[in-house]
Every structure is written in C-alpha cells, then in structure tokens.
Amino acid sequence: MSELYRELTELLERALYVRDIKGEDWQEISAVVGFLQELREKVYELPGEELRKRFSLLKEKLVALETLAAETLSPYEIVKITRHPQRFTLQDILENVYDNYTELGGEGEINLDPAVVVARAMISRRVGDKIYMHQVMVIGHEKGHGEEFRRGGSAKPWGNEKALHYMKIAETEGIPIHFYIFTPGAYPIEDPPGAAQQIARNLYTMAKLKVPMISFISEGGSGGAEAIGLADLRLMASRGYYSVISPEGAAAIEAKLKSGRPPRELVEKCARNLRLTAEDNLRLGTIDRIVPEPPLGARRQDYGFFKRLRYEMIRATDEVVLQTKSLRTFRKYVLSRKNGTEEVPEDFGIYVNWELTEDEKEILLENRSRKYREMGRWAVCGKESTFKHYLEKSHDLGLKVFHGLRYGVFKQSHRALRRMFEELTQESSALLKPVSDPVKTVYNLLSGKKRRIPKVVSWIERPEGPEELYVSPLALEDRTVTCPNAETHGCPDLWVPDLYGEFCGVCPNCGYHFPLEYQWYLNNLFDRGSVREFNEGLSSGNPLNFEGYAEKLAKARKSTGKNSAMLTFEAKIGGISLIVAMLIADFRQGTVGVAEGEKFIRACDRARITRRPLLALIHTTGGIRIHEGTLGVIQMPRCTVAVREYVDSGGLYIVLYDNNSYAGPVASFLGCAPYQFALRSTRLGFAGPRVIRETTGEEVPPDYHSAENALRRGHIQGVWDRRELRLKLYEALLTMGGRNLYYR
Amino acid sequence: MAIDHLKINQLLQRLRSRPYRIYEVKTPHTGYLREFLVKEGTEVKGPRGKWREIPGTPLFTLEREKNLKTIKARVSGTIHNLRTELEGRFVEAEEVVLEIRHPLSQEEVISEFLRETLILITAPETARYLLAPEIEKRIRKEGLGKVFVKPNEEILIMSFMKRETPIVHTGETMVIFRIFFTPQEVVTAGEPLLGLCLQEEVPYLERVISRICEEWPEK
The missing domain is CATH 2.40.50.100 (RNA polymerase II/Efflux pump adaptor protein, barrel-sandwich hybrid domain)
Structure with missing residues (x-):
C-alpha cells in the first residue's frame, strides 16, 4: 500500500505541475488534482482493487492531459516552466552532469553572491575501454529550490565580478569554461562595481578570453544573461527562454505603467511577440543549438536529460576546440554526424584534447570575433542601391589600402628610424654631458650669458570655435522658464533666448543642464562643415514582426528623417579628425537594435582602419530596443567585440553621456570604455527607479542615477560642462591620445 | 542660572x-x-x-x-x-x-520648550561631534538628567578632517538633560548640541514635559 501511496504522491505532483503551467481553469486538470488528492486521503480506507482501478484511470487521464499540454504550450507557459520550483538548477547539473566538483568562492548562503556559483569540475567520456577526464571551470546562476537568498538567480554586481575573476583563473590554467545561465536578469543596483559597468567589463574580457567557452541557457534574462553569455557556442534548453526583457517588463513598458502589475493578456501577448522560445532563437540565429528536454520541461529527477546535457556539453566543447586544430578532418566528420537527435551513446567514439596552443588560441579568438560579427546580421535593412553599395565597399577598401600603407608600412619604418635616432642622440648626450657641462658653465660665467629657459615640448592650444554659433530653435520663444533647482538653489527665472543661446542651455546659477536637441552638438561641437555621415542607409527593420512596431518605426523615420537611432560620421575638433557614433533621443529614445549595432560596429572598423579616435556620443539611450527581441540583446556582445578589437589595435575610445543613458548599451559597448565622461545633469545607470523598486523592494533616492553619483562610484571618469565641452574634448583627445595624437 | x-x-x-x-x-x-x-x-x-x-x-x-x-x-x-x-x-x-x-506636534512643543529653558551648548563650527568618552560612559550607565558636568570638564569632541578638538564646559556644575545631535553626523555651526540645567531643576522640567505630553497627545 505504501508503494501505491508513493506512486499517488508522484502522480499528484505531476498533476500539480501541469496545473501550475497551464492554469487552474485549463481542461479538467483541477478535477484530476482533486480526485488524486481525495484518493490519496482514502488510500488506507478503500479496497485495494478499486484503488488500483481508479489510480489507473486517473493516470491515463493525466498522461492524455500532459500530452495535450505539451502540444499546446504557449511562449508564456514556457516562461512559467523555466521559473517553476521543480525545474532543474545549476546545483542539479553539477551533481548529475559532472563526475565531481569543488565549489569556489562560497558555499550556500556563505557566499560573496549566492546567485552566482563557480565550481572547478571534472567531466569524463568513454572512448573504447579508456576513460578520459577533462577539467573545466563551471560558472553559472543558481536559482535554488525555494531559497530566498539566491534571489532567483539575479546576480549582484559583485557576483558578476566573482564570475570574471574565475574566468581569468580558467584562462591562466588553460581550461574550458562551461556557463549555465539561469537568470531573470541582473540585480539592478548601482553599488560599486555597478550592475551595468560590471556586465560591460565581463563582456569586454570575454571577447578575448583565450579558452573555449560554452554557454547553456535555461532562463536568459537580457543583460544578466549576457554577463556570462559571450561564448563560442551557445546551447539552449528546448523549454528555456532567452529574451531581451521579461514578458512582464515588456508589458509594463507597452502599457506605460509606472507601478502595479500589467494585465495578464498583455503579458501573454508580449511573450508571443518577443520570440523568446528556443525554436525562435535558433531561427533568429542568436543560439547555435537546442538541447531537447522532456515535452513539459526537465525537472530535478529527469536523469535522462542530464545524460543528454553532459553529452551535448562535451560535443560542443569538442566542436569549438576542433575548429582551432589543423588536424581535424576525420574527427570533425564523426562529430558532424552527431546531430543531437541520436540516442546518447555510452561510448563517445572520439577523443579531443581540450588544451590549446598559442596559435590555436589566436584562431579561437578569430572564430569568436567572426561568429559575433555575423550573428543576426541578416536582420539589417538598408535601402542602398547596388551601385551605392559597391561604391561604399570600394571606398572602404580604398581606405584600408591607403591607411594600411600609410600607417602599417611608411609610418612604422619612419617611427622605427625616429626612435633609433632619438636613442642615439640621448646616448651621445649622456656620454658627452660630464665633459661639456663644466666647460659650458665656465664659458657662460665669463661671457655673462644667461641660462636658457626650458622649451615646452608640447602644449595644448585652445581650439577655435565654429565661426557662427548655431542657436537652438528652442531659443526662438519669448518667455522665461524656471530651473528645476530653483527651490533649493534659489535660481532666478531664465529668459529662454538667453538660456538656449548664450548659456548653451545651462542655468548660470546652479549649472543645471537643460536638454538640447542633437543638432546642437553636431553644429557646435565639431568644426564647421567637417561632419560627413556614413552608412546612413542602414535602417531599422521589424525582424520579429512585433505587432505595432512597424508603424512606430515609420513615425520615427518621418519625424527625424533618419533611418536609425545611431548616426555615424567622420568629424573634426580643432583640426583633429575622429570617428563619431552618436545615439539620438529623437529616434525611439536612442534605443539600440540591429541597425544601430551594425552601424556602431562599422564605425569601430572605420576608426581602426583609418587610425582615428572613436567617440561614442550618447545624446540619450533607453537601452536595447525590446521590439527586436534577442536580436537586440546580441548587439551587446557584438558591439563589445568590435570595441575590444579597436582598443586592442591601439585606438582611443571615449564615451560621452548626455541626458539619460540606461541598460544594455551602458552594460556593454559604452560601459567597457576606458574613458567615460558625462555632462552635468546626466542620469546614467542600469535600470530605472521602477525596475529597481520592483526587483529590490526598495525606493532609491531621486539623485541615485546622477552623473555626480556615477563619478562618486567610479563608473565614469569626469563630469563636464556643456559650455566648455568642445575644449574639454579637444584636451582629452590630446592628453589621452598621447604623443601621436590619437593612436598608439 | x-x-x-x-x-x-x-x-x-x-x-x-x-x-x-x-x-x-x-x-x-x-x-x-x-x-x-x-x-x-x-x-x-x-x-x-x-x-x-x-x-x-x-x-x-x-x-x-x-x-x-x-x-x-x-x-x-x-x-x-x-x-x-x-x-x-x-x-x-x-x-x-x-x-x-x-x-505643533508633541515633539515640536517639547523641543521649543526645552530650547527656551535649557542652557544650550551650540556647535562652534560645522563638524562632526562626539560625546567625551567619560561622559558617554556615565550617560549610558546613569541616563540623561543624572550626569553632572563640572567646570572645565571635557564634555564634547569636535571632529573635523580627522582633527579632534575637545570642548570644555565653562559654566557651573550642571546636569545634561538633553542631547540634540546624532554622533558622527555633521552638525551645522550654531545648532544646539547639548541642553544643560541645574540639578534641582530636573524634577520641575520632567513635570512640565509630562504635562505637555498630556495636553498634546501624540497623533
């Protein structure tokens, strides 16, 4: 009887699971749950035969319901599966996929961040009679089974810092890293090292980490997922989700809610529109492969799934490693025949050593760069004619050849010669000085000659401003406005023509910066007539067919006359040429989608080819554009890879924030910049006050995201005044650019 | 006085x-x-x-x-x-x-009454203030209204940019009746730090305060 009781309990758990996923009013699931509960209560009262009969009937019914539930799963129900307490977690993976493991940097609650688990693990494979052991570093989010201190896998900034620390250890030791992503998103707090800035640092490092990296996504919540997601091969659970934002968050944005919960129907609609399932992501090209799960998702006891996962992780690592090896043809062939649909074999068949030589590491990095540069590129739209396209291409090629010769050949030899001459002069001066100095002193004394004043080797000249100051159209109104700090700082009312004209939109009393249109910067920051836009034809599209997005895009295009929120152009400041990538508020609040990401990457490449400094001028950015789903999210690793390559090749990358800058871009290609500055009155951070309140349950002070606080936390390097922005930038280019102006 | x-x-x-x-x-x-x-x-x-x-x-x-x-x-x-x-x-x-x-709330009435009645020691400069260790120990042991301060006794420490300056009581022997500041927080110059009174005045002050509490019940 106790055996039947156990089976009944298991069956009831299965029924409850189906009810949690599909809802109480779905089919007859609530009735089945009720009958099972009743039967379990009467298990010692009813006669055995009747009990068995009723049990079999209920089991049959439940199996039929489970099959139907699996066939009719909606995207939002998949999200519920991913978040269900019965779902497997990283701890289950460590127990069942790896042979043994040692947790690093904490255990349970005694941890730097319990939401991030790091372990040094061993994974084995059998080939014939031999057992091969591989060492790996496992890094992932731990959701826990109801442990509140894990915060559902939301990594705090120092949790991501811990992950980065162990990534570097893995690099030192030359062992592959297996990432497991189980996060609804990063914990949105600004405490140092800062949620956004730390994710950016992780991405920047991972772009060139010299070890094979494999990631497995079960719950991939936007930036939090990307913090450990830039891998050489990305696997995803068939019942997992990977999304730019949670469906609830997207619904709150769509409904323009400031507090409270969005309606259920809207949440389901957003889940559908976001294309967050594994099949959708595979089709979009944001993941490489799907790891099949049981139809209603894998749970803690699904040992068959763990066996499959172990096989897939080994296969993926082999694949990445083999791509770097020169002797690989037959093994690659054998591996290509393992397409994931076959039964998991006991004998793996082939052995691949996961250690890489220095040359292989270089190939690994090249492959990674190529992979991310190509990822989602298909979604870029452009109206350019074939002729113009070829013209742009040939222009790029011309630049490449010209600058390759100029800087790669002539400049290099010139530099080598100059350096040699300098060394010779200094050596001879050091040799002759002890002899010539006393003679010189005596001669000067006798002839009455004065000591020479030391000559300034280099100096910073004040750049000439544009001859004719551009005046914002905002200044054409004859009225006054009140400074927002008037109550606290006693600022007088400001006459609009003065404010937007002479004062450059800055309150002369307290220094508050009123927002200005992006054209003001184009005209007043750069030399007159030096701005030359490129890639302006690349345009934002609607790759997910998100309902209503095409109309919104058309409206933005019509009102701004631009094809995307990113403007990329060549310009000059005081005669110094530079490449600028500018996100503008007027086009969908400066959000980043496929077109914006692609334009930014091409700007990085042009700056690299032409050896120019790169300035990211952020008029405003609201984050990643949710209407482009994960195609938007992957712009984070894509752009960061491009930035890393630009900086590694010797470029000077400066970021300048204005107005509001939040979320994905700050947590990737902006936050990773070595030099970041903000204009006064700028607000920057990871998430806005509403998201922070809903995630942490705490209110944040009104100045939480201010530029001054960002400076205090060490997220940026300085706060600048708009009135002297041109001079400040000019000085920055000269001082940070070093002797050769702007290129190492 | x-x-x-x-x-x-x-x-x-x-x-x-x-x-x-x-x-x-x-x-x-x-x-x-x-x-x-x-x-x-x-x-x-x-x-x-x-x-x-x-x-x-x-x-x-x-x-x-x-x-x-x-x-x-x-x-x-x-x-x-x-x-x-x-x-x-x-x-x-x-x-x-x-x-x-x-x-006016009960707290505001009491505060106004005490500021009018007590001998106040105000902050000479904008700085952080601490009770002298001896005084703090005695207050913790005996409670407010019971600790005496004698003439020339160190009662407070002014801490500004890591430099500590002692503040000495200059009047006659009195009792510390009220503390108006929070240790380690910056106090603006001129704000009251301590309220002192004579020992025989303590019962009277306590009586008046309890009367205020009765007349202005806390909302």
Whole structure:
C-alpha cells in the first residue's frame, strides 16, 4: 500500500505541475488534482482493487492531459516552466552532469553572491575501454529550490565580478569554461562595481578570453544573461527562454505603467511577440543549438536529460576546440554526424584534447570575433542601391589600402628610424654631458650669458570655435522658464533666448543642464562643415514582426528623417579628425537594435582602419530596443567585440553621456570604455527607479542615477560642462591620445 | 542660572492659546496670480518621502513672462486668510497670499520648550561631534538628567578632517538633560548640541514635559 501511496504522491505532483503551467481553469486538470488528492486521503480506507482501478484511470487521464499540454504550450507557459520550483538548477547539473566538483568562492548562503556559483569540475567520456577526464571551470546562476537568498538567480554586481575573476583563473590554467545561465536578469543596483559597468567589463574580457567557452541557457534574462553569455557556442534548453526583457517588463513598458502589475493578456501577448522560445532563437540565429528536454520541461529527477546535457556539453566543447586544430578532418566528420537527435551513446567514439596552443588560441579568438560579427546580421535593412553599395565597399577598401600603407608600412619604418635616432642622440648626450657641462658653465660665467629657459615640448592650444554659433530653435520663444533647482538653489527665472543661446542651455546659477536637441552638438561641437555621415542607409527593420512596431518605426523615420537611432560620421575638433557614433533621443529614445549595432560596429572598423579616435556620443539611450527581441540583446556582445578589437589595435575610445543613458548599451559597448565622461545633469545607470523598486523592494533616492553619483562610484571618469565641452574634448583627445595624437 | 518660571508659564500659555505655527506664503516674484488651487480650510501637505522627493500640495499658480509656475506648500497644515481677491490680478513680489497654520506636534512643543529653558551648548563650527568618552560612559550607565558636568570638564569632541578638538564646559556644575545631535553626523555651526540645567531643576522640567505630553497627545 505504501508503494501505491508513493506512486499517488508522484502522480499528484505531476498533476500539480501541469496545473501550475497551464492554469487552474485549463481542461479538467483541477478535477484530476482533486480526485488524486481525495484518493490519496482514502488510500488506507478503500479496497485495494478499486484503488488500483481508479489510480489507473486517473493516470491515463493525466498522461492524455500532459500530452495535450505539451502540444499546446504557449511562449508564456514556457516562461512559467523555466521559473517553476521543480525545474532543474545549476546545483542539479553539477551533481548529475559532472563526475565531481569543488565549489569556489562560497558555499550556500556563505557566499560573496549566492546567485552566482563557480565550481572547478571534472567531466569524463568513454572512448573504447579508456576513460578520459577533462577539467573545466563551471560558472553559472543558481536559482535554488525555494531559497530566498539566491534571489532567483539575479546576480549582484559583485557576483558578476566573482564570475570574471574565475574566468581569468580558467584562462591562466588553460581550461574550458562551461556557463549555465539561469537568470531573470541582473540585480539592478548601482553599488560599486555597478550592475551595468560590471556586465560591460565581463563582456569586454570575454571577447578575448583565450579558452573555449560554452554557454547553456535555461532562463536568459537580457543583460544578466549576457554577463556570462559571450561564448563560442551557445546551447539552449528546448523549454528555456532567452529574451531581451521579461514578458512582464515588456508589458509594463507597452502599457506605460509606472507601478502595479500589467494585465495578464498583455503579458501573454508580449511573450508571443518577443520570440523568446528556443525554436525562435535558433531561427533568429542568436543560439547555435537546442538541447531537447522532456515535452513539459526537465525537472530535478529527469536523469535522462542530464545524460543528454553532459553529452551535448562535451560535443560542443569538442566542436569549438576542433575548429582551432589543423588536424581535424576525420574527427570533425564523426562529430558532424552527431546531430543531437541520436540516442546518447555510452561510448563517445572520439577523443579531443581540450588544451590549446598559442596559435590555436589566436584562431579561437578569430572564430569568436567572426561568429559575433555575423550573428543576426541578416536582420539589417538598408535601402542602398547596388551601385551605392559597391561604391561604399570600394571606398572602404580604398581606405584600408591607403591607411594600411600609410600607417602599417611608411609610418612604422619612419617611427622605427625616429626612435633609433632619438636613442642615439640621448646616448651621445649622456656620454658627452660630464665633459661639456663644466666647460659650458665656465664659458657662460665669463661671457655673462644667461641660462636658457626650458622649451615646452608640447602644449595644448585652445581650439577655435565654429565661426557662427548655431542657436537652438528652442531659443526662438519669448518667455522665461524656471530651473528645476530653483527651490533649493534659489535660481532666478531664465529668459529662454538667453538660456538656449548664450548659456548653451545651462542655468548660470546652479549649472543645471537643460536638454538640447542633437543638432546642437553636431553644429557646435565639431568644426564647421567637417561632419560627413556614413552608412546612413542602414535602417531599422521589424525582424520579429512585433505587432505595432512597424508603424512606430515609420513615425520615427518621418519625424527625424533618419533611418536609425545611431548616426555615424567622420568629424573634426580643432583640426583633429575622429570617428563619431552618436545615439539620438529623437529616434525611439536612442534605443539600440540591429541597425544601430551594425552601424556602431562599422564605425569601430572605420576608426581602426583609418587610425582615428572613436567617440561614442550618447545624446540619450533607453537601452536595447525590446521590439527586436534577442536580436537586440546580441548587439551587446557584438558591439563589445568590435570595441575590444579597436582598443586592442591601439585606438582611443571615449564615451560621452548626455541626458539619460540606461541598460544594455551602458552594460556593454559604452560601459567597457576606458574613458567615460558625462555632462552635468546626466542620469546614467542600469535600470530605472521602477525596475529597481520592483526587483529590490526598495525606493532609491531621486539623485541615485546622477552623473555626480556615477563619478562618486567610479563608473565614469569626469563630469563636464556643456559650455566648455568642445575644449574639454579637444584636451582629452590630446592628453589621452598621447604623443601621436590619437593612436598608439 | 535659575529657570525663569514666569517666562516658561508665558511660553506654555502662548502655545496653549495658539497650538500652531503660522507660515505666511508669499509670492516669490511679481506676476499674475492666475488661479488658487486650494480653499480656505483646506488641509495641505509639505514635501514628503524619505528624501522629501514628493512635492507639497499645489497652492496657486503665478505667471510671469509666459512662465506659469505652481507654488507648492512647504509645510503641512491648514489654509487660512486666503486672499481670494488677488485671483487674476497682478501681484508684487513678497506679497502675502495665504497662511498655513501648521499644528505643533508633541515633539515640536517639547523641543521649543526645552530650547527656551535649557542652557544650550551650540556647535562652534560645522563638524562632526562626539560625546567625551567619560561622559558617554556615565550617560549610558546613569541616563540623561543624572550626569553632572563640572567646570572645565571635557564634555564634547569636535571632529573635523580627522582633527579632534575637545570642548570644555565653562559654566557651573550642571546636569545634561538633553542631547540634540546624532554622533558622527555633521552638525551645522550654531545648532544646539547639548541642553544643560541645574540639578534641582530636573524634577520641575520632567513635570512640565509630562504635562505637555498630556495636553498634546501624540497623533
């Protein structure tokens, strides 16, 4: 009887699971749950035969319901599966996929961040009679089974810092890293090292980490997922989700809610529109492969799934490693025949050593760069004619050849010669000085000659401003406005023509910066007539067919006359040429989608080819554009890879924030910049006050995201005044650019 | 220095007859008073929230050079003497438009009473202040109203940029009755730090405070 009781309990758990996923009013699931509960209560009262009969009937019914539930799963129900307490977690993976493991940097609650688990693990494979052991570093989010201190896998900034620390250890030791992503998103707090800035640092490092990296996504919540997601091969659970934002968050944005919960129907609609399932992501090209799960998702006891996962992780690592090896043809062939649909074999068949030589590491990095540069590129739209396209291409090629010769050949030899001459002069001066100095002193004394004043080797000249100051159209109104700090700082009312004209939109009393249109910067920051836009034809599209997005895009295009929120152009400041990538508020609040990401990457490449400094001028950015789903999210690793390559090749990358800058871009290609500055009155951070309140349950002070606080936390390097922005930038280019102006 | 009973009685009588503080709301500058947003007797609230981030109740709108400005309440209370005749008219700067009667809380009455009665030791400079270790130990052991400070005894330490300067009691032997500051927090120059009184005055002060507590029950 106790055996039947156990089976009944298991069956009831299965029924409850189906009810949690599909809802109480779905089919007859609530009735089945009720009958099972009743039967379990009467298990010692009813006669055995009747009990068995009723049990079999209920089991049959439940199996039929489970099959139907699996066939009719909606995207939002998949999200519920991913978040269900019965779902497997990283701890289950460590127990069942790896042979043994040692947790690093904490255990349970005694941890730097319990939401991030790091372990040094061993994974084995059998080939014939031999057992091969591989060492790996496992890094992932731990959701826990109801442990509140894990915060559902939301990594705090120092949790991501811990992950980065162990990534570097893995690099030192030359062992592959297996990432497991189980996060609804990063914990949105600004405490140092800062949620956004730390994710950016992780991405920047991972772009060139010299070890094979494999990631497995079960719950991939936007930036939090990307913090450990830039891998050489990305696997995803068939019942997992990977999304730019949670469906609830997207619904709150769509409904323009400031507090409270969005309606259920809207949440389901957003889940559908976001294309967050594994099949959708595979089709979009944001993941490489799907790891099949049981139809209603894998749970803690699904040992068959763990066996499959172990096989897939080994296969993926082999694949990445083999791509770097020169002797690989037959093994690659054998591996290509393992397409994931076959039964998991006991004998793996082939052995691949996961250690890489220095040359292989270089190939690994090249492959990674190529992979991310190509990822989602298909979604870029452009109206350019074939002729113009070829013209742009040939222009790029011309630049490449010209600058390759100029800087790669002539400049290099010139530099080598100059350096040699300098060394010779200094050596001879050091040799002759002890002899010539006393003679010189005596001669000067006798002839009455004065000591020479030391000559300034280099100096910073004040750049000439544009001859004719551009005046914002905002200044054409004859009225006054009140400074927002008037109550606290006693600022007088400001006459609009003065404010937007002479004062450059800055309150002369307290220094508050009123927002200005992006054209003001184009005209007043750069030399007159030096701005030359490129890639302006690349345009934002609607790759997910998100309902209503095409109309919104058309409206933005019509009102701004631009094809995307990113403007990329060549310009000059005081005669110094530079490449600028500018996100503008007027086009969908400066959000980043496929077109914006692609334009930014091409700007990085042009700056690299032409050896120019790169300035990211952020008029405003609201984050990643949710209407482009994960195609938007992957712009984070894509752009960061491009930035890393630009900086590694010797470029000077400066970021300048204005107005509001939040979320994905700050947590990737902006936050990773070595030099970041903000204009006064700028607000920057990871998430806005509403998201922070809903995630942490705490209110944040009104100045939480201010530029001054960002400076205090060490997220940026300085706060600048708009009135002297041109001079400040000019000085920055000269001082940070070093002797050769702007290129190492 | 003995307590002036007459002065205390007058103070209490004044507080009893007018248990509120009157705040006059004036126009910050010239302009047209477009609209009153409150009525006579309306309850208004001052800025609220942990960081006073929620603005006070809007009182009226004032327009100058096409800049319509909403003047908001800076304290909570009730609206009185609303000058409705000013609506739609041009007003000069500093013109009183209305009054807010802010009812005094028990804490505010006690604080006002003590500031009038006690001998106050104020902050000589804007700095952080700490109780002298000996005094702090005694207060912790015996409680406020029981610890004596003798002439030339060190009672406070002023800490500014890691430099610590002792503050010495200069008057006669007295008792520490009230501490007005939080240790380690910056106190502005001139703000009270400690309130002292003579030992024989302590029972009287405690009696008056309990009477205030009865008369102004906590809301």
